[in-house]
Amino acid sequence: MSDNERELxxxxxxxxxxxxxxxxxxxEGRLARGAVRTVLGGAGAAVALKLMTGVAVAAAAVTVAGAATTGSINPLDWGQQVSQHGQAVASDARHHGNGNGNGNGNGNTNGNGSSNAHGNNGNANDHAKDKNKGHTPPTKGDPPSDPEPTDPAIHPTVTVSPQP
Amino acid sequence: MQSIDEPAADPPRPESYEPGSEADFERLYRNTYRRILGTLITIVRDRAVAEDCAQETYERAFRSWSRWRPDAPAEAWLHRIAINVAISDRRRERLRQAGEVIRRLGRPAAGSDPSLAAERSDLLRAMKKLPPKQAAALVLRHYHGYSNREIATALGVPEQTVASRLAAARKQLQAVLGR
Known part of the structure; x- marks a missing residue:
């Protein structure tokens, strides 16, 4: 061994x-350290981050949509709003069904009106019109007990069943 | 003085370990930790990083402990893992440096810990500038006292490669330290 190596x-x-x-x-415990690394580092972290980002974006989108529709950021208000909307549609449908029934001399359209109250996208109106086919149109001289819904396009957009 | 007629004393046998035995792995850890740490200190940035690398080394080793075959010394196997860990750490070091500078801002200067003074030695600084495999060969040869054959086993390379790495490392050290 040289002097240099000895000195080294x-x-x-x-x-x-x-x-x-x-x-x-x-x-160090293999489980604790390994678990931490799995969560904090590597592919696990990347996947977890993507999942969390996705959930956060979805939650934000729902919040914004709900708030924009109802004017409130409280999710309870969103449900209430939908419920009220559904009741308003049901009311319209009942009026509509009653009006036709009176005009046609039968009361079958009431049932269709009820189904619309449950948010079936305005099918009650369509059914009521279908059921008018083949029946004698209402006499012009008879004043309807209730006016027809003025704009059926307002309500069919409601797709959520009201859940009180 | 030993008599010619007396049989020569057997060289101390390396410790034997049973693969997969947690108790044996714990014994291996206690028997080898300081030597593994010594190797790592010459390759990575500082002692704290070397300690982290040592723990990672034993973690990796434990994961494959049941598959370890006792046909090679366990310490050589650990050194091989440790050097791979150190090489990976050096690759990450550049990314760490920027954050480290920020963390150190405003901190008081290091105290008079003798181990810190040792860390600042010219030799250690020069060794950290060597390629990790050269530094590893140097410390295994001149600190742990491995033969070139044992180093070759530990690193999984031919003996000739070990010899050339050692020669290159010594040459570079001499150039840096002026010895």
């Missing part, structure tokens, strides 16, 4: 021995 060995011991002379720490 001495120097390495002089430098490294104090650094390695400390007490040996306990071995």
């Amino acid at each position: 060995e001495l120097e390495l011991h002089r430098v490294l021995d104090p650094l390695t002379a400390m007490p040996i720490p306990p071995r």
